[in-house]
Amino acid sequence: MAGAAKTDDKTVKTGRILLIITTIIAVAAIGYSIARSTGLFDSKPEPAAVTAPPKTPEEAIAQLEARLKTNPEDAQGWQMLGWAFFETGRFAEAATAYKRAIQLQPDNDEFLSAYGEAVTLAGDGMSVPADAAAAFRKALIKNPDNPRARYFVAVAKDIAGDHKGAIDDWFQLLEVTPAGAPWEENVRAAIRNVGEKNKIDVATRLASLKPLPAAPGVPAVATAGIPGPTPQEMRAAGSLPKGQQDAMIEGMIASLEAKLKANPNNADGWIMLMRSRTSLGEGSKAATAYQSALKAFASDAMQKARITASAKELGVPGA
Structure with a gap:
């Protein structure tokens, strides 16, 4: 009986962390298409050394690695390589690239929190590993407002059994989150999921929460995702040749499509x-x-209405 109880507890913990992390992965990082549409990449000339654009994300990664062999002190290049590995599901390699970026810029809270996330997703799905937790803590020392670090510190609390503490932390994050921020809806989803699983009433607190006004430049909720590339990561992408930009963008979109095919809900x-x-x-x-x-949510009128409203906002044909 004791062994069975232990197994059940392990299963519950596994389901909990995977539930939260799957939410993140499923909508992660299509921000490069947003940056591209705003002209962020347009002012960057293509280096003469690049003769042919990569045809796949893997080729783009290889070109990034080649550039970093020539210039291994390029912290933004290592960050970009980490992001590229992350978006192709190679979390351990992403962590290695982010770790190199941290060695070059040890006080960069974005590098630290990205490293912690990659290490967590490369793990067993049942915990926030010690080195990831340390990275999140250091990120918060450097920048107490880092939303990714705050989110995962709360995830660690939930896994450790402090469900109320995790929920409180997520509420505190929401209280300082501008309306429409990329992580807003997913933090709410984490609160709802953990509250429901552990019979903690969160509906009243969520309903009474008044989000801050939208920050300048923050996209509408319909266009948001968590955690996505940071503004620093998008600026770093501007140093890539246009062919690499296009290949990475298409690769990331293809990755999202594959995830939606596997999990359309x-x-x-x-x-x-x-x-x-x-x-x-x-x-x-x-x-x-x-x-x-619409087909995936045929029996969910609320989600269908939300999807349709978003499609109309975006100008999708047929909406």
Whole structure:
């Protein structure tokens, strides 16, 4: 009996951490298409040394690695490589790249929190590893407002059994989150999921929470995702040749599509896919994503209405 109880507890913990992390992965990092649509990359000339653009994300990664062999002190390059590995599901390699970036800029809280996230996702799905937790703590020392670090510190509390403490931490994060911030809806989802699983009433607190006004430049909720690349990461992408930019963008979108095919019950992911395709001027592909989303939520009137409203906001054909 004792052994069975232990197994059950392990299963519950596994389900809890995977539930939270899956929410993150499913809608992660299509921000490069947003940056591309705003012209962020347009002012960057293509280096003469690059003769042919990569055809796949793997080729783009290889070119990044080659550049870093030539210039191993490029902290932003290591950050970009970490992001590229992360978005192709190679979390351990992402952690290695982020660790190198941290060695070059040890006080950079974004590098630290990204490293902690990659280490966590590379782990067994049942814990926030000690070195990841240390990175999150250091990130918060450098910047107490780092949302990724705050989020995962609360995840660690939940896994340790302090469900109320985790929920309180997430509420505190929401209290300083501008409306429409990329992580807002997913923090709310974490609160709801952990509250429901542990019979903690969160509905009243969520309903009474008054979000801050939207920050300048923050996209509408319909276009948001968590955690996504940071502004620093998007600026770092501007140093890539255009062919690498295009290949990485398409690779990330393809990765999101694959995740949605495997798990279509993800409204935020479908909205992100619609936005990405719209940002690239691919109206027909955005419309296909819209119809797939409606099919996935055929029996959920609330989510269907939300998806349709988002599609109309984005100008998706047929919405």
